[in-house]
Amino acid sequence: xxxxxxxxxxxxxxxxxxxxxxxxxxxxxxxxxxxxxxxxxxxxxxxxxxxxxxxxxxxxxxxxxxxxxxxxxxxxxxxxxxxxxxxxxxxxxxxxxxxxxxxxxxxxxxxxxxxxxxxxxxxxxxxxxxxxxxxxxxxxxxxxxxxxxxxxxxxxxxxxxxxxxxxxxxxxxxxxxxxxxxxxxxxxxxxxxxxxx
Numbered sequence: 668x669x670x671x672x673x674x675x676x677x678x679x680x681x682x683x684x685x686x687x688x689x690x691x692x693x694x695x696x697x698x699x700x701x702x703x704x705x706x707x708x709x710x711x712x713x714x715x716x717x718x719x720x721x722x723x724x725x726x727x728x729x730x731x732x733x734x735x736x737x738x739x740x741x742x743x744x745x746x747x748x749x750x751x752x753x754x755x756x757x758x759x760x761x762x763x764x765x766x767x768x769x770x771x772x773x774x775x776x777x778x779x780x781x782x783x784x785x786x787x788x789x790x791x792x793x794x795x796x797x798x799x800x801x802x803x804x805x806x807x808x809x810x811x812x813x814x815x816x817x818x819x820x821x822x823x824x825x826x827x828x829x830x831x832x833x834x835x836x837x838x839x840x841x842x843x844x845x846x847x848x849x850x851x852x853x854x855x856x857x858x859x860x861x862x863x864x
Contacts, residue, residue, distance in 0.1 A: 692813045693840045696804055700841070703729065703803040716761075719841045720781040722804070723788075730802020732822060733793035733834065745794035749785065749835040756842040757782045788834060796837050800828040813840075 697715075704718045705711055707728065722729040736742050757763055761778035765771050773779045788794070797820050800808040808828055810817055815830035822829075 696798075696813070697841060699804050699806070700729075714777065715841045716757075716775065716777045716781050719838065720777050720784065723781070723784045728803070730799040730804055732797040732799070732820065732829070733788050733791075734795045734797055734820075734831065735792045736795060742792055742794065745833060745835070746789060746792070748833065749789050749794050749838075752835040752838045752842075753782065753785050753789070756838060757785070760842075785834070785838065794834050795831045796834045797829040797831050800830070805830070 697718075700718050700722060701713055704713055704721045707721065707725075708717075722731060723733075726732055736745060757778055761773045761775050761782075763771060763773040763778060763782050771779055771783060773782070798805055798812065798815075799820070799822065800812075800817065805812060808817065812830040813832045813836065815832050817828050817830060819826045820829045820831075821827075
């Protein structure tokens, strides 16, 4: 009986280990983000829109930084991609409208706030998000995360390791549960300080 119980325990441990290994970067990021925001807001009732909103509203606490690409040729294509994601995953899905008398309105206040955050990022050409290593969202320091190689970025006068990911990709990961192709070319756009030279 003891051997049978030990075999079951070992089987369960192995299954749990395999489950952890099977998580993609996107899955791991989303799981950590939900855990982080649940602790921060002290509520288990979360939506993807609320989680993404909280992360973008609290970049230092979450361990992220919005940034511009260093190449102006690349900027327009990234802005177009982000604009399309905003329309597809927020405006249409949540019925967001921009009115002259009432401003931006929708049936979900979190979606409205997220829409405003993303539009502001778009207007400021901040089409990349640096996810810092050793932060609530990425506790370790992998060589590559979400297809982006580890690089050093300035944050508050201090160099930190991080991963520059397209903001459109981050939004898709949360709102569509999609991860772009693993074969995608690694991103090398933002400069080492995360700003346009």
